[in-house]
Amino acid sequence: MATRPPGPRRFLTEEERNNKPEITKELIFRILSYLKPYRLQFIFVFIAIVASSIIGLWPSIITGRIVDEALTGQNLALLVRLLLLAFVTLVGSQFIITMESYINAWISHKIIYDMKNQMYRHLILMPQSFFLGEKQGDIITRMNSDIGGVSAIISGTLTSIVSHAIVVLTTLVAVFLMNWKLALVGVVVIPIIIIPSRQVGRTRWKLLSESQQKSDEMNQIINETLSISGSLLVKLFTKEEKEIEKFDQANQELTEIAMKEERSGRFFRVMMGLFAQIGPLLIYFAGGYMLIRQVDDALTVGVITSTVILINRLYRPIQMLLNVKVDFVRSVALFSRIFEYFDRPSDVKNPEDPQKPELKTTEVVFDEVRFSYRLGIDTVKEISFQVDDGSMVAIVGPSGSGKSTIINLIPRLYDVDEGAVRIGGVDVRDMDLTYLRNLVGFVSQDTYLFNGTIRENLLYAKEDATQEELEEACRIADLHEFIVNQPDGYNTLVGNRGLKLSGGEKQRVSIARVVLKDPKILVLDEATSSLDSISESSIQKSLELVMKHRTNIVIAHRLSTVLAADQIVVIDKGMLVEKGRHDELLAGGGIYKQLFDTQFEKVLEDASSYC
Template identity: 50%
Template sequence: MMRGNMTPEEKAAMPKITKEMVKRAASYIIPYWKQVAFIIFIIIISSVLNVFPTIISGKIIDDGFNGGNFRVLAILIGLSFGLFIFSNLLNLLQTYINAWVSQHIVFDMRNQMYRHLEFMSHRFFTTEKTGDIITRMTGDINGVRDVISNTLPSILSNSVVLITTVIAMYSKNWVLATMGIIFVPLFIIPTKKVGRKRFDITIQTQKKHDEMNQLINETLNVSGSLLVKIFTKEDIEYDKYNKINKEIIKLNLRENLIGRWFRMFIGMVSNMGPTIIYLVGGVMMLVLDKGDLTVGDITVLVGLINRLYGPVNSLLNVQIDISRSMAHFQRIFTYFDKPHEIANKPDAVVLGNMKGAIDFEGVSFYYDKSSPVLKNMTFHVESGKTVAIVGPSGAGKSTVINLIPRLYDVTGGMIKIDGYDIRDISLKSLRSNIGFVTQDSYLFNGTIKENLLYANADATLEMIEDACKKANIHDFIISLPDKYDALVGNRGLKLSGGEKQRISLARVILRDPKILILDEATSALDSISESLIQEAIEPLLRNRTSVVIAHRLSTIMAADEILVVENGQIAEQGTHHDLLAKEGTYKTLYETQFKQAIEDAKDFKYGGVEINEL
């Protein structure tokens, strides 16, 4: 595909190789400049030494065979063999050092990428495709490794070989050297066109790999594979994968075959050079009787011209490789250039003894400017008090709790904790004082103990067991064959929803936060699990500032104040009795969502109060 037929997206993907980009790419090599300098030294010495066996071959013919001197012949063959062995040992050393450098550069780049992505905002991970992130971390960085380990040494080696070969050729015979070199420009003619086409195909192939990674990530994880099985979509997902796989194969074949005429032409040119040297050399020796030209000289020149065309061809192909490598660097730098939306201020405050009072002062927020989510929201949560947030789906409840630990930053107004704007508090200080329990508790694929220690790496076994007892999960854990060393499986697959939720609560208890955020931790559980968790939550809420998204009446009744959120605003706030008396949104929610719960639990007591009395 010619550049004129490229889509705007493909044109945008074509990397513009600038001085700044090259300098930025080279910055990863600078820390290893000593090793790189040694590699350059070895390449130069090895390339120079590799010229001598070809030159010696001429001496073998002229002084050995034609001169009839076996001793000279043996010495020259031995010298040629010795140079060959020494040169190959140097190449082996160069290959090892080069591999060491490239692996360490990739090590640095992977660490930098992982560290950079760790501090990207929550927005980044909700909008960016997981497949794209994985491709940047694997495929693109591995592509950079290939550039450093293969492309750059190839450029240097072939350049030195080219220079030393030309010098050796002209030192033998300038006429024959010129006749051999005259065909070199023919290599250049088709290269630019072929390189452009190959680059276009590389961009398309990379996009297909992104699609494949995304499909694999979505359908072969625990939740995705379960969804596929439940809806019996195995054949459909396989067809999607098969289609992408076929497209990748077609693109790879096109890339491999697109230069077939080019390679055939280059092969013809490569064979023409030696033929011309034999012809012109024959004329000079046999017709013009040039006595200073020998058979050995012609043999050397033929060997050197063959040595010349290889580097020329490789250097022209390297131009293609450089374009491809710049595409890898461009994709990596695109991620590095994405700013950290949520970051510490240089003079960020560290709250050593947080009390936990929360103030929303005229808070507004949007994900998209055209669709505001929160509008001028103001409320206060006293230290140690519990606020329940209720409201219809999509009202903005989850956004409220996501703003408190700065998963997103407000777009208007401010949020204060203990009188400090949370944007002035260090992220570590802020988040280390906040415990977060969501409906979908996430556990890493490790042991129960490892998941608990994620909250407090210094926790002792006694502290872990105490937290689990408070979360009503200790008895279950010790009933397992491996107890606290039992594996939970991918995303906690080996545990039930209630068991995962109680482990999550134990994890929060180990953290001992000043502020507790609960995104209705019991809404998706059975009545027994809910009862166990409610029993664990009640003491956890005491003497802690708590913000709870509530769908259960029992949770709402435990709150000191209820906020009714509707259309991104606080429609009502107050106690249960106050809000029922207003006969507004809360009473509607009560009638539609909570009344049946009351009928089903008339004898249930929560905090010593019979619900049927409320």
């Protein structure tokens, strides 16, 4: 028996999901790694920020000259020249800012494009266990809201940090060069501004986590109740008011959290505004004192005026940097949510040295297979049976016994925890995934069609199929006549999940799709269980044509299918309890006999046509 280590746990616990991310150097570098492909553009943004910051100093400095030289000296020509120079510097600064803003927006949209592609590729390659354990609302939130929020981070938070830091640095240099004494007076209030920021940051972090959780809940409600199937269920059980109440509750809680977050920052903004006004008053007092007392001969009214303007220019970036510090926490939380998905491991992936063997036979062997969706709770236990090349095996058993799980192990929708599934003597885990899944064709009772045309849904199996191939596949599936009688023929729209078609028509599309795929192994998962007897009989004939010259595994609920099987495998509580032909199992008086008495006997009269 081939034994491999048990697969990893497939579902995160609530405790794991609620762990707060730590702001580490590795996390910051990981965030910045998304800028690497656009580093040249970002260097341009950085240069533009530096240039606009330096040029932006000149209007303030020129104002001092206007006061000291043009106004005091009553020099009109100099006043005009200085005003024109100030205007030119303002225009130049705004032009550079506009260019920087455009390039920055371009970078952020490109990063969103990259991340969405990366996320979609990562998620679509995840095993089925991921989609069983994850709410669809969470997936949509990650793909849209979270990644979409990256734009604000790149063009807002990240650029603000760089821009405001450079403005602060250049302004400090300029103000100290003008008059270091007044500069010290102006910056004395800066340390006081920092005090409230830490508490506000912790509060907003907590509120953000709650907000994201409520947002996920709302997305889940919307996704479940406003889908076609969900809205139908709501109506049939008259739960409209109940669902409205649930949505209103979630919406109200989300609104309250948003208001709390707004209140948490309001005091912070009031304090920042107050301290920003104190600085200039202190400068006027200190400058006036030194000017009146003639403490500093180099000090002029123009210098005082320029210093006040520059200090005002200094406070706003400092306030923004402190706000950015608070927003940075939110940004890290956003990236952490995205990375949490990226870091979900896929336990079903291509082997390091994938095989594409030339199979002489397509026999399928289950060798002591054990599998569990959750750690410690086996769904399938020590299953062993063989499906000979070109034969048909019927799998029967009570609902929930593990029949669908068994067949899902063949194309590696899940990987076995112990034992092996082999095709033609080769372990499926050693095969190339694409090659393996091309070997297997599925027809299930829950036929899924994309919201497009019949042609588009058929071409999903074979993109380069000709019209003749489409028609031949549809004739085998007894679908061609139905299609040509439609006004749009093969371009007939099927609707969301194929709901414009009947159950039998959807099944025929599914069968035709498998015919186009032309697999060597055919798996039927109760493919006709939801149909009426007339539709089932018609589709059964189509299936018989498709099953010829293939290895077939059928989860059976119809006696006719069971009687036609070369071997019957009986599953109960995840274990193989019986196997053999119909007469042998019936004589054994075991579980199969019970199933026969409760499920099959009522259709015994239909068996003669299949014996």
